[in-house]
Amino acid sequence: MNRSSSWAHEAVAVFAKDWLLELRTRVALGAVVLFAVTSVVASGFALAPPSGVPAEVKAALLWVVVFFAAVAGLSRVFVVEEETRTADALRLAVSPAGVFAGKLAFNTVLMWMLCAITVPLYLLLLEVPLRNVSLLVVVVVLGSTALACATTAVGAIVAKATMRGALFGVLAFPVALPPLLVAIHATKAAWLSDSAWRVAAGDLQVLAGFMLVIVPASVLVFEHIWSE
Amino acid sequence: MDFFLGLHIGYTVHEKVMTWQIVLRRVGKVFDERTVLRDISATMTAPGAWVISGPNGSGKSTLLRIIAGLLTPTEGAVQYLYNGERLTARQQRQAVGVVAPDMALYRPLTALENLRFFARARGLPLRDSDLLEWLERVQLRSRAHDPVATFSTGMVQRLKVITALLHRPPVLLLDEPSSNLDEAGARFIYQTVQEHAQHGIVVIATNDTRELGYGEPLIQLGA
Amino acid sequence: MNRTVQIITGIWVAGVTVAAFLWLPPAEGFRSPETARIVVFHVPCALLTFVAFLVNAVYSWKYLRSRDPLTDSKANAAAELGMLFAVLATVTGSLFAMEQWGSAWNWDPRETSIVMLMLVYAAYFVLRGAVEEKSKRARLSAAYALLAFPAMVFLIWILPRVVESLHPTNTLFSRSGLDTEYRITLWSFFAGLMAIFVWMFRLRLRVELAEARLRQQSQRVTQPESQLAGEIR
Numbered sequence: 001m002n003r004s005s006s007w008a009h010e011a012v013a014v015f016a017k018d019w020l021l022e023l024r025t026r027v028a029l030g031a032v033v034l035f036a037v038t039s040v041v042a043s044g045f046a047l048a049p050p051s052g053v054p055a056e057v058k059a060a061l062l063w064v065v066v067f068f069a070a071v072a073g074l075s076r077v078f079v080v081e082e083e084t085r086t087a088d089a090l091r092l093a094v095s096p097a098g099v100f101a102g103k104l105a106f107n108t109v110l111m112w113m114l115c116a117i118t119v120p121l122y123l124l125l126l127e128v129p130l131r132n133v134s135l136l137v138v139v140v141v142l143g144s145t146a147l148a149c150a151t152t153a154v155g156a157i158v159a160k161a162t163m164r165g166a167l168f169g170v171l172a173f174p175v176a177l178p179p180l181l182v183a184i185h186a187t188k189a190a191w192l193s194d195s196a197w198r199v200a201a202g203d204l205q206v207l208a209g210f211m212l213v214i215v216p217a218s219v220l221v222f223e224h225i226w227s228e
Numbered sequence: 229m230d231f232f233l234g235l236h237i238g239y240t241v242h243e244k245v246m247t248w249q250i251v252l253r254r255v256g257k258v259f260d261e262r263t264v265l266r267d268i269s270a271t272m273t274a275p276g277a278w279v280i281s282g283p284n285g286s287g288k289s290t291l292l293r294i295i296a297g298l299l300t301p302t303e304g305a306v307q308y309l310y311n312g313e314r315l316t317a318r319q320q321r322q323a324v325g326v327v328a329p330d331m332a333l334y335r336p337l338t339a340l341e342n343l344r345f346f347a348r349a350r351g352l353p354l355r356d357s358d359l360l361e362w363l364e365r366v367q368l369r370s371r372a373h374d375p376v377a378t379f380s381t382g383m384v385q386r387l388k389v390i391t392a393l394l395h396r397p398p399v400l401l402l403d404e405p406s407s408n409l410d411e412a413g414a415r416f417i418y419q420t421v422q423e424h425a426q427h428g429i430v431v432i433a434t435n436d437t438r439e440l441g442y443g444e445p446l447i448q449l450g451a
Numbered sequence: 452m453n454r455t456v457q458i459i460t461g462i463w464v465a466g467v468t469v470a471a472f473l474w475l476p477p478a479e480g481f482r483s484p485e486t487a488r489i490v491v492f493h494v495p496c497a498l499l500t501f502v503a504f505l506v507n508a509v510y511s512w513k514y515l516r517s518r519d520p521l522t523d524s525k526a527n528a529a530a531e532l533g534m535l536f537a538v539l540a541t542v543t544g545s546l547f548a549m550e551q552w553g554s555a556w557n558w559d560p561r562e563t564s565i566v567m568l569m570l571v572y573a574a575y576f577v578l579r580g581a582v583e584e585k586s587k588r589a590r591l592s593a594a595y596a597l598l599a600f601p602a603m604v605f606l607i608w609i610l611p612r613v614v615e616s617l618h619p620t621n622t623l624f625s626r627s628g629l630d631t632e633y634r635i636t637l638w639s640f641f642a643g644l645m646a647i648f649v650w651m652f653r654l655r656l657r658v659e660l661a662e663a664r665l666r667q668q669s670q671r672v673t674q675p676e677s678q679l680a681g682e683i684r
Contacts, residue, residue, distance in 0.1 A: 013348035017334070017341075024336040085332040088298055089391070092326055093349045095318060153598055157591050161581040171578060174571045175598055178605040181613045206609055213601050221594045224515050228299050228587075260585050261670040302586075 007097040014094060014102025018077055028110060032073035036118040039065040044125035051127060059188035062122050063180055069114055070147055075155035075168040077103045082159045096223040104152045111144035132196040139190060142207045143183030149211045150176045153218035156225045182206045248274040248398045248429055249309040256303035257290055264290050270446055274398060277425035277443030280433040286449035288433035292403050295431060296326045325392030328403035335377040339368055339387055342376060350395050362390045382413040389420055398428040406439055414438060452650050460650060464643035471636050486550040491633060493543035495641035496536045499648055500568060503533030508600040511593035523589035528655040532648055534572040540565050560610040567606055571599045
């Protein structure tokens, strides 16, 4: 009975299955994108004309929208397993590490897709000057990945508790705050500063460092969340 | 209408001398202050089928979940032994197949997609053709590309059974397998149990008078 | 904690408090020298809320390994006390800020850290409230505490660099420039407060244990013995 199924292979299987499910039902993506687009449009309306709004505010607002959109959808990947009662079959077939890695990968890609739609729309509607676009892309990718890393384990916790929706936002916020603040800071630098890369370099390092700490912590803790 | 011809467990020939064992050592489970199970001990050695019986609410499903490894007992332990050696968690996952009413498959996905996922997740070198063969054995081949949500109860149960047997586990755990099934479905379950019990271990948790006769009484939970 | 220690603690804390008003000279260099005495109470509270957070993290870690319900009660007690001290720290800090800078809130990194800590405690309690089954509640809240801990460490580390450039701040509270009398009083109060922390902690645990015992006894009355056990084969 010799099978080589490392956690990486398991994670790929889980990731593929979750995306297949998502494409069929479109629940998470729908919730997330709808929230983000609505928020951006509302912000655009509320702040018109956007020229008078300081860059700090625009940077903060962007990430607030991204964060809350994430809250709307990032716990889905675990909640759906509990709600449709497929969690047990998953638990029997896949190691906890494999489940976590697969779901983390799913959430990360979900965040990237969210940002791919939200950020350009935001830049357009709020008339953000397009400077240091490459830095902005790096900040958005790194920042959204960090948010996924921070909140995936929390989503697993919430899926196991009784109240779902409101609980996720409350629990996720403190853990997501460090990458959020740093991303805002770096985004503002990308929009305002002339030596943006130098200013943001520290922030990017913090984002990377944060992920290097929170992912192992999540993996360690996940086994206890997932197994009963 | 026989569903189940020729489903064999692959390790028969060269592993005839090898023994699988499940040992329950003083297993107990407490939920908050409610004691559901207390001091349950038993040993099952392959081959054979055993039955856990008891009225509703007596803890049959809880005990089965503990044996499956889905639930940790508050006291005691369940050990899986192969030739006297304890299995690791990973090995135990590979050694067990479970069919239970509250354990669902992925309804938006097709039968084939479900099988593909579980095969991939378990690292089984099965191609689509192999999976279709499994579906053929339970007469679901024609529905391979239909979402599980469109299946009848009997069809879902058959799919659950082959999902549980895909990795050819020596241990098969069934929780009230014939409930909500018609005559043909019940017969399918019976045949599955008979075939599997020839070489492996089958444990059935049930209240059903038919199923009570499928194996040796192991544990009777009181009320 | 035996009677003697309790009495000593009480006298000590009372004594330090009185000394903070009678013996301690007014703080020079502050806008309202008399009110600045509050520093002596504020800083220990803030320190203790961080200590409580650490204690909670340690007991959470221990719980996940041992699954001992008492350890979970300890983690919970630490969190409750941490919340209490965080509130006290925020209030005293606000009062001081009001006197010193004319506004109750200034987004000073240290102020913000305490508030974030309160958010974590609040989230912790909300989570505990959302899970009914005790062992599940313990397990999930311990897991959350162990995620929140590194996040808060990061937060406290990055806050100064981020907040300062996000908002043009005013003065940062620097403790290094305190006079000897203030330092003595402050640490004396800290010692006393630490003793109170331990005292309240143990008290809280005793309440919890008493409640558990009460529940067990009422359970035994309502649940018949025959409902258990299976046959051995």
